[in-house]
Amino acid sequence: MKKKIWIWVAAIVGVLVIASTGSYYFLAKADVKTSGNENVEMGISVQKVSEQELVESILVTGKIVPESEQKVFLEPEKGEISEFKVTENQAIKAGDPLLIYDSSKIENELNKAVRQKDLLQSRGKTEQNQIADITKRVAETKKKLDAQGTAADGAVEGLVTQENVNQILNEKVQLEMQYEGTKSEIASTDDLIKELNSQKKEMTIVSKMDGIIVKINQNVAKTEAGASEPIVHIISSQPYKVIGTMSEFDTVKIQQGQQVIIRPKVYKDREWNGTVESISQFPNEGGGGGEEFGGGPGGGNVTMYPFKVAITDDTTELRQGFHVSLEIKAGSSDKKIAIPHPALMDEAGIKIVYILKDGKLERREVQTGVMNDAYIEVTDGVKPEELIVITPTLEMHDGMEVTSFDEVK
Numbered sequence: 276m277k278k279k280i281w282i283w284v285a286a287i288v289g290v291l292v293i294a295s296t297g298s299y300y301f302l303a304k305a306d307v308k309t310s311g312n313e314n315v316e317m318g319i320s321v322q323k324v325s326e327q328e329l330v331e332s333i334l335v336t337g338k339i340v341p342e343s344e345q346k347v348f349l350e351p352e353k354g355e356i357s358e359f360k361v362t363e364n365q366a367i368k369a370g371d372p373l374l375i376y377d378s379s380k381i382e383n384e385l386n387k388a389v390r391q392k393d394l395l396q397s398r399g400k401t402e403q404n405q406i407a408d409i410t411k412r413v414a415e416t417k418k419k420l421d422a423q424g425t426a427a428d429g430a431v432e433g434l435v436t437q438e439n440v441n442q443i444l445n446e447k448v449q450l451e452m453q454y455e456g457t458k459s460e461i462a463s464t465d466d467l468i469k470e471l472n473s474q475k476k477e478m479t480i481v482s483k484m485d486g487i488i489v490k491i492n493q494n495v496a497k498t499e500a501g502a503s504e505p506i507v508h509i510i511s512s513q514p515y516k517v518i519g520t521m522s523e524f525d526t527v528k529i530q531q532g533q534q535v536i537i538r539p540k541v542y543k544d545r546e547w548n549g550t551v552e553s554i555s556q557f558p559n560e561g562g563g564g565g566e567e568f569g570g571g572p573g574g575g576n577v578t579m580y581p582f583k584v585a586i587t588d589d590t591t592e593l594r595q596g597f598h599v600s601l602e603i604k605a606g607s608s609d610k611k612i613a614i615p616h617p618a619l620m621d622e623a624g625i626k627i628v629y630i631l632k633d634g635k636l637e638r639r640e641v642q643t644g645v646m647n648d649a650y651i652e653v654t655d656g657v658k659p660e661e662l663i664v665i666t667p668t669l670e671m672h673d674g675m676e677v678t679s680f681d682e683v684k
């Protein structure tokens with residue numbers, strides 16, 4: 276029994292000795308490998324620094340809308356509509372009449388005011404003639420008075436006195452005052468005529484744009500507050516545009532004038548060209564702070580901003596309301612010195628890269644600029660054609676020798 280126990284003990288000790296010897300052997304080999312890190316024996320990948328077009332494609336969706344539109348609503352205070360001057364699908368010009376409200380009452384008042392003005396002008400001409408006659412009488416009377424000399428209190432019958440002159444002058448003043456009143460009445464009547472003409476003009480509703488009549492609804496219910504539906508709807512005949520919303524993450528990348536590829540969902544394999552016309556500085560109504568949006572970094576709440584795209588190609592085959600996908604080319608088409616994103620390291624806020632030169636690594640501090648999904652611009656620190664390490668590691672340092680590497684084309 277004791278002999279068997281000793282055999283088992285010897286076997287266990289032997290296994291432990293073999294295991295410890297193997298561990299020492301592998302650790303020694305590993306230590307040798309580590310101690311050789313002064314020369315990078317494993318292969319590294321490098322790539323020549325080049326100039327790239329840092330254009331990023333940003334995908335959003337939108338809807339085709341007219342350049343502008345005009346909706347004419349019922350105005351109960353103007354009374355009944357007497358005539359519609361247009362029909363649906365009719366092409367019209369700015370200033371063309373759309374409909375006319377019944378203006379017969381205004382017409383009657385206008386005709387009355389015009390007749391009143393004519394009468395006042397006739398009366399005014401008569402008063403002017405009377406004033407001219409009495410002015411002539413004053414002159415003749417003064418002439419007689421000067422010719423006959425001074426008469427003693429009008430003692431001589433038939434002689435002209437200063438009292439006669441004063442009496443005629445008083446008559447002239449009265450006529451002049453009367454004429455001034457007539458002129459005032461003419462001016463007031465003229466203002467009334469202008470006001471009535473303006474009211475009559477407002478009874479004719481005109482188009483504010485060149486466009487097409489989309490819809491005419493002659494049976495809109497009239498209420499004191501008007502109507503919720505337009506009685507005439509016009510869309511501009513100018514080329515269509517695209518509107519939509521984009522996330523706050525996209526707005527910082529997109530600028531006015533950038534190229535856009537427009538793909539209507541109703542047409543397969545067809546594209547229209549366009550440009551970014553505007554991006555609002557303010558969030559869309561109701562979406563200013565809390566919409567769930569999966570496209571932003573990390574998801575979460577993302578603010579959405581309205582945008583508008585001008586379609587530069589012919590839009591005759593497009594229709595209002597078509598839904599489209601848009602590919603916006605963000606960034607500049609000018610070529611810039613750029614490196615792959617993995618080549619850039621961050622050391623306590625300092626951006627560095629490693630350049631392979633004459634078999635050794637050079638640590639470079641760099642300044643960066645714009646980027647796309649694959650590359651980032653380097654504004655200072657590297658030059659074209661230099662070999663940059665694509666995947667640097669923490670073990671690398673300035674002056675490290677490299678014995679083998681792979682160059683990625």
